[in-house]
Amino acid sequence: MARQLLLSSLGWLALLTAPVMAMPETTWAEAVQQGRDASEAVLGRTGTETCLQGKMINALIEVSNRCDEGDGNPELCELAEANVLSGVQPLAVLDRVSKDFLKLTSAQP
Secondary structure, eight states, X not given: OHHHHHHHHHHHHHHHHSOOOOOOXXXXXXXXXXXXXXXHHHHHTXXXXXHHHHHHHHHHHHHHHHHHTTOSOHHHXXXXXXXXXXXXXXXXXXXXXXXXXXXXXXXXX
């Protein structure tokens, strides 16, 4: 019993002291593409409402994060940040956000 406890404790210690792997940072182009993909999914209704809301909010967060780093165009940053602050929104609202996102990114990579 003591041996199992010792091994279990050592296992947890190894997990706690292991270096944390950082997620690679998303580039501006990747964030924009994620937003375009989410926008097209929302407009095409390719998923459940909850799934589409999650895709869109995650994409907007990525764009907003890149804006915080100094990337992006001001209008797109404003759209992303305003909608991130609004939280999860109904699909009717996300339709408008998606159309605006696609319009603002039509000339971007």
